[in-house]
Amino acid sequence: MTDRPPPKSVLARGAALLRACGDAGAPLALAELALRTGLPKPTVHRLLGELVRLGLVERTGEGTYRIGLGLFVLGVSAPSVCELRDAALPYLGDLHEATHENVHLAVPDGTDTLFLEKVTGRRATPIVSRTGGRLPAHCTATGKVFLALDPGPRDPRPPRGALPRLTPRTLVLPGQLARDLALTRARGYGVNLEEAEIGVSAVAAPVYAHGRDSRPVGAISVTGGTRRLDVERLGARVCAAARALTRALST
Structure with missing residues (x-):
């Protein structure tokens, strides 16, 4: 209720x-x-x-x-949604072709991350996310990007109130999450290690509409089986795709 x-x-x-x-x-x-x-x-x-x-x-x-x-x-006639989704689709497709895993385009929605698009295939790890669905920001890679890179306070702060625990690995203690968000800001991408779903991890990078002087308008992520993801290598790949999409949106 x-x-x-x-x-x-x-x-x-x-x-x-x-x-x-x-x-x-x-x-x-x-x-x-x-x-x-x-x-x-x-x-x-x-x-x-x-x-x-x-x-x-x-x-x-x-x-x-x-x-x-x-x-x-x-819903699909909303200009902001159409422009971002249409611009992102080629980059999402490239990431899926390179990784054969689930690729998301997400936007911030309050304390949640909202998935505008999901590209998947038969070889991808089955996961719970869906286009139009949402998950709490604190336990997703895309959500951590939004929380960490908000241009408000310099030190990233988690949302107020009790945080839902989706798995035993969900970060719910404020200090614990704040440290993770600081790491997200430092390396430029967010990581979810089985925090939303057991056996599933993700890497996400921010997308900007007008360069890096504003909050991200969205984030791109790759999500798959924890044992199959090389987080460091995947972080570089996802960041490259997000930067390319940022350039496309800025022209």
């Missing part, structure tokens, strides 16, 4: 339902949507009916609900 108070306006309630459907990654029943949003079941039922009629939500044959095609069309 959500820790936040339920939204009050009709627009905010509809948005909460859409976010719950999108974050789940799988169809949800009405009762589960009510639990996740904190809204009464009759309210959820009424709003879902409107969202289905608008094409923003689809009702499955099992009586569950998922994001509709109409919302997908609206």
